[in-house]
Amino acid sequence: MRQGVYLASGLIFGLGLAISQMVDPLKVKSFLALGTPDWNPALMFVLGSAAPTYYLAFLYLNRRQKSFDGKPFPHPTPRPIDKKLVAGSVLFGIGWGIAGVCPGPALFHLAYLDEQFFLFIVMMVLGFELQRKLI
Amino acid sequence: MPFGSEILGGILVGLGMAITLLYESQISGASGYAAASLRPSPTGRAELYFVAGLVLAGLIWRFAGGHLSDADESHLGLPAWILAGLLVGFGARLGGGCTSGHGVCGLGRLSHRSLAAVLIFMAFAFLTAAVMRIYL
Numbered sequence: 001m002r003q004g005v006y007l008a009s010g011l012i013f014g015l016g017l018a019i020s021q022m023v024d025p026l027k028v029k030s031f032l033a034l035g036t037p038d039w040n041p042a043l044m045f046v047l048g049s050a051a052p053t054y055y056l057a058f059l060y061l062n063r064r065q066k067s068f069d070g071k072p073f074p075h076p077t078p079r080p081i082d083k084k085l086v087a088g089s090v091l092f093g094i095g096w097g098i099a100g101v102c103p104g105p106a107l108f109h110l111a112y113l114d115e116q117f118f119l120f121i122v123m124m125v126l127g128f129e130l131q132r133k134l135i
Numbered sequence: 136m137p138f139g140s141e142i143l144g145g146i147l148v149g150l151g152m153a154i155t156l157l158y159e160s161q162i163s164g165a166s167g168y169a170a171a172s173l174r175p176s177p178t179g180r181a182e183l184y185f186v187a188g189l190v191l192a193g194l195i196w197r198f199a200g201g202h203l204s205d206a207d208e209s210h211l212g213l214p215a216w217i218l219a220g221l222l223v224g225f226g227a228r229l230g231g232g233c234t235s236g237h238g239v240c241g242l243g244r245l246s247h248r249s250l251a252a253v254l255i256f257m258a259f260a261f262l263t264a265a266v267m268r269i270y271l
Contacts, residue, residue: 005158006168006181010188013151013165013235018196018203020144026204032264045141046148047238053149054243057156071160076244081251088230089237093256095222097263098215102234103227104165106220107186109206111193116206119213120220127224128170135229 002069014108020046023108028100084135152239155185162244164236165189166227230256 014023021027022043031043065073096102101109101120109117136142155161163171163182172182196203211219227233230252232241237256241249 002159002181003179003184005154006184007188007191009151009154010168010185010190011151011192012147012154012188013185014189014192015195016144016147016149016151018144018192018201019147020141021202022144022148023193023196024202024204025206025209029209029264032260033268034261035265036268042138042141045138046145047234047242049142049145050149050152050239051242053146054153054156054239055245057149057153058244061157061160067156067158067160069159074156074160074162076246079248081248085230085248085252086255088226088228089252089255090226090259091222092226092230092233093259094263095219095224095226096234096256097260098222098267099209099211099219100264101219102165102223103169104189104233104235106223107165107169107189108193108196110190111197112203112206114206116209116211116213116216119216120223123217123220124169124224124227125173127221127226128166128173128228130221131225131228132170 013104016050017104017108022046023105025100025105028096028102028105032097032100148235149239149243152235152243156240162240164233164238164240166224166233167236170228226256 017023027042030038030040033039061067061073099120103124106117106121106124110121152164168182168185172180172186232249232252237249237252242253
C-alpha cells in the first residue's frame with residue numbers, strides 16, 4: 001500500500017510537471033530571463049497553483065489531526081533561517097540558473113535517456129553524497 | 136484560458152506532493168525523496184517508488200508524444216551540465232529542499248524558512264541566467 005501511494009505521488013507530480021511544461025529547461029529558462037522581451041511568467045502560475053493546492057491538503061490534515069495512516073499532524077516547528085539554509089539556497093539557485101533544471105524535472109528525464117540529463121543526475125547524486133559526508 | 140496548462144499542471148504538482156502528506160504526514164520534495172531512495176530504509180524504500188512514479192510519468196509523456204524540447208536545444212556544454220547538477224544536488228540538501236520541497240510543500244505550509252529559501256534561490260537563478268546571457 002505504502003509503495004503504491006508513493007508511486008501515485010510521483011506519477012501525478014510528474015504528469016503535473018509535464019503538463020505545466022516545467023520539465024522543459026527552455027521554458028524554465030524563459031522564466032529566468034527576467035527583464036528581457038523573452039520573459040515568460042509561466043513558472044509563477046505553476047507555483048501559484050501548486051502551493052495553494054498543497055495548502056488545502058495541509059488545512060484538511062490539520063482538521064483531522066491524523067494522517068490516513070494514523071501519523072500525527074506535522075506541526076511546524078519554528079526553526080531559524082540559518083547559514084545552511086542560505087548557503088544551500090544560493091548554490092541551488094546558481095545550479096538551477098545554469099541549466100534551468102531542478103531535481104524533479106531531472107528525474108522525469110530519465111525516461112528520455114539524454115546524455116546531458118544523465119550527467120546532470122549523476123552529478124546531482126554526487127552532490128547529495130558530498131553534502132552528507134562533508135557537512 | 137491564459138496559462139491554463141500551467142495552472143492545471145500546478146494543481147497536479149500540488150496534489151502529487153499532498154498525497155504522501157495526507158497518507159502519512161510525509162513532507163518532502165523531489166530532492167528529499169531522491170536522496171532518501173539511495174539509502175537503505177527500514178520501511179521498504181518507499182521513496183524509490185516516488186522516483187519510479189516520476190520516471191513512469193516521463194515514459195507516459197514520451198510515448199504519448201507530449202511536447203518537450205530536446206536537451207541539445209539548451210546549447211549548453213557538458214561541463215555546464217556537470218556543474219549545474221553538482222550545485223543543484225549539493226545545494227538542495229544543504230538548504231533542506233528544492234523547488235518542490237521549499238516551493239510547493241514549504242510555501243504550502245506557510246513556512247518562513249521555505250519562503251526565505253525560495254526568494255534566495257530565485258534571486259540567484261535570475262542572476263546566474265543574466266550573467267550567462269551577457270558573458271556566454
